[in-house]
Amino acid sequence: MKKIAILMTALLVLIACTAFYGCDPADTSSTAAESKPVSEAVSEAVSEPDDVSAEESDPAPVIAEPTETVDKSLTRTNIALNCSYTAPENNRADGWDDDGIKLTDGVINETDGGQTTWFGFTGSGINSIVLDLGEEVSGICEFELYIAYGTWGISAPVSVCYYISDDGETWTAITEEILSSDVEPIYSVTDSWSINNYLLSFDSGFTARYIKYDITSDGHVWVDAPSAYIYE
Numbered sequence: 001m002k003k004i005a006i007l008m009t010a011l012l013v014l015i016a017c018t019a020f021y022g023c024d025p026a027d028t029s030s031t032a033a034e035s036k037p038v039s040e041a042v043s044e045a046v047s048e049p050d051d052v053s054a055e056e057s058d059p060a061p062v063i064a065e066p067t068e069t070v071d072k073s074l075t076r077t078n079i080a081l082n083c084s085y086t087a088p089e090n091n092r093a094d095g096w097d098d099d100g101i102k103l104t105d106g107v108i109n110e111t112d113g114g115q116t117t118w119f120g121f122t123g124s125g126i127n128s129i130v131l132d133l134g135e136e137v138s139g140i141c142e143f144e145l146y147i148a149y150g151t152w153g154i155s156a157p158v159s160v161c162y163y164i165s166d167d168g169e170t171w172t173a174i175t176e177e178i179l180s181s182d183v184e185p186i187y188s189v190t191d192s193w194s195i196n197n198y199l200l201s202f203d204s205g206f207t208a209r210y211i212k213y214d215i216t217s218d219g220h221v222w223v224d225a226p227s228a229y230i231y232e
Contacts, residue, residue: 064164064172066204070141074231079140080131080211081106085226087119088127096120096222103129108225110186113148113193118222120154129213129226136166139205142229143174145213148222150194156180157217160198164208171212175200205230 083104090097095116102119109115121127129145149156160178163171178198188194213226 066202068205070205078227080227084132086130088121113222118224120222131211136209138207139230141202141205144199144227146224147196154220157215159216161214163212165210168210
């Protein structure tokens with residue numbers, strides 16, 4: 001009787017285990033044992049987002065549109081003449097350093113970069129000259145900058161770009177960068193000096209107090225006469 005009772009107990013345990021787990025009790029890989037929390041299952045069911053770690057390209061600069069009427073039959077006036085400015089740091093310690101005057105004194109040597117009327121500096125990347133006109137001026141329709149290169153190991157810069165501002169802090173480009181490779185020299189002698197004039201001329205005008213000349217280079221730069229013109 002004792003053996004029959006033991007057998008009956010074992011049979012009942014087997015039936016109960018099968019009903020509860022839906023598997024062989026000796027099978028340790030039961031569904032219940034391997035089931036995951038609902039949050040994990042949902043997480044795995046949701047597809048991973050696309051990789052967004054790729055670097056986004058820099059947005060194109062906003063280009064200002066001239067809107068003011070200009071009458072070019074009137075007298076052309078350089079409003080940058082004798083105005084104050086900031087320039088790249090003097091780092092040559094010679095006669096071509098900036099003295100705070102030479103860039104807007106109106107003296108331009110268009111054939112000889114060897115004269116100390118030019119401002120020479122050394123700097124890679126973007127270096128800026130900023131003119132302060134003293135007050136907002138309307139009808140500015142021409143901008144220019146002179147660059148000398150071709151000897152003494154001095155090359156033309158990579159590019160030049162012009163910006164305007166009302167407060168000297170927020171800048172708006174008036175053109176895309178001007179590549180030196182696209183500029184025809186106004187003066188050039190083989191194995192000697194070449195002079196570029198980065199001139200921009202518009203049929204309509206801008207209003208600004210500050211004008212910024214960004215020069216992108218990878219070495220020595222010889223620059224003079226950052227200018228801006230109105231007709232009055």
